[in-house]
């Protein structure tokens with residue numbers, strides 16, 4: 001049987017992490033404006049709006065499987081001065097066809113997409129224009145993430161009110177200063193297993209002609225979250241001059 005994705009509720013990201021990623025996206029563009037930008041797993045639209053403010057000449061597409069997230073993103077975009085440049089879609093990225101992009105961003109979403117890593121790599125490579133860039137933040141292979149994945153698989157098997165309560169209690173202990181609503185949002189996401197690591201995705205993308213041009217470890221802000229690597233990949237390993 002094909003694995004079914006667990007679709008989470010609203011995911012409001014940590015604003016420091018959005019700014020951290022936004023800075024690196026700008027740096028990777030090196031002053032060149034991509035006409036079209038895609039955010040895969042755009043969540044509540046916070047990163048899209050942040051990037052729209054930083055890259056005034058570009059148009060943006062956000063795709064997310066979660067209805068709750070797209071509803072939150074739609075409200076946020078509707079109230080923004082950037083609304084005419086942002087389109088949203090509630091779809092599975094693997095089935096989503098919106099043309100090609102000069103920049104594709106994905107913040108902690110590529111590990112969750114069902115389908116094989118090969119299918120995902122082919123789709124990403126095909127959705128980029130020849131000089132385009134893929135900028136993503138994805139869990140990497142390490143003992144910490146393997147342990148967390150085992151715990152999440154077990155939680156997923158026994159999922160119910162008791163496991164929801166247990167996760168929320170652990171989250172309150174770990175993050176006593178976090179608003180309770182934010183912690184509740186994260187409960188669904190504790191059942192998401194890492195379907196692929198950045199290392200395996202990179203190898204598959206390399207088979208499709210992309211190469212890594214920048215990479216660094218992302219800040220690890222919670223024990224309940226996997227450890228992520230930030231990566232920039234381009235066709236042929238060249239930093240783009242036009243897109």
Ligand SMILES: C[S@@+](CC[C@H](N)C(=O)[O-])C[C@H]1O[C@@H](n2cnc3c(N)ncnc32)[C@H](O)[C@@H]1O
Pocket residue numbers: 005007008011012013040041042043044047063064065066069091092093094106107108109112113114189
């Ligand atoms: C951990 S959240 C990250 C959200 C956002 N990128 C951020 O950093 O705040 C992962 C997101 O990926 C979305 N997602 C998972 N599988 C997807 C798929 N196949 N296609 C599109 N979005 C997907 C989820 O619905 C969720 O909003």
